[in-house]
Amino acid sequence: MSSEVRDRCCFLPPSSVKPGYPLFIGLPGLDGTGKLWQAPLRDLSPSFDGRCLAIPVDNLGSWDDLVEEAIALIETELAGQQRTVYLCGESFGACLAMKVAIAAPQLIDRLILINPASGFREQLWLNWGGQLLDFVPELFFRLGAVGFLPFLANLSRLAPDTRRYLLEIIKSVPPKTILWRLSLLRTFAIAPQELQQFQPPVLLIAGGGDRLLPSVTEVERLSRCFPNVQKLILPYSGHACLLETDINLYEIIQSQNFKV
Secondary structure, X not given: OOOOOOOOOEEOOOOOOOOOOOEEEEEOOOOOOXXXXXXXXXXXXXXXXXXXXXXXXXXXXXXXXXXHHHHHHHHHHHOOOOOOEEEEEXXXXXXXXXXXXXXXXXXXXXXXXXXXXXXXXXXXXXXXXXXXXXXXXXXXXXXXXXXXXXXXXXXXXXXXXXXXXXHHHHHHOOHHHXXXXXXXXXXXXXXXXXXHOOOOOEEEEEEOOOOOOOHHHHHHHHHOXXXXXXXXXXXXXXXXXXXXOOOOHHHHHHHOOOOO
16 A cells, blocks of 8 residues: 555445445545535435445545555445445546446446546646646635636536535645645546446446536547446536536436436
8 A cells, every 4th residue: 555545545424324225335526525425325315325435635545545445445335245336436536436346346236427537637728737736825726716616516506505515625625635636637547448348337427518527528438438338418517416406316327227
């Protein structure tokens, strides 16, 4: 393990435990807190036993470190039980989800990728911007989060309380942590041949109004890599689409007949 990893990943304590239900695991975006998954997991609670990964801000591990920790947590949660496992990653978490699925396909029965950030390094303005942040004082970094918000989400589709909570979460993550995770995205790579070997069903979801990343283009690309895939474009949704008032992940899974 990397010497820079101070705290290991964990699953946030669930609001309830449902041992007989399919296990649904959410992997968070760049913030890593997992707190933005509270509403989606609540929506999923009628039919799933939900968990969300939290990546501590002091965890500056590599992709391999994060994959190893995520797999260990899933295995511990299963504890030898035969349970259906849904793995769902959003943005940064979608990149981690792909790596986990490739490393341990025997653990995953369904894979859901939402606005995957796997095309990040193709975005020159984000790459250069991420490197320039090294020279930005922390105060200005946190103030800049306000201006960044319209790129992260379609604010007109978020409730006022959700907008405030999203900004609070963004400001809670230290610049050092954000910069490290951006550096991981710049180096992220999975060969199409590896994705082609993943046999379980995959659902790709993209926000048509994503102003941060070309998620529709990336979903189209990934759909040509996975052998058993279906895709859904949410025409008006932004990057943080799971926070939008009209988006319900449970209803999406039902409408796409993606339940086991």
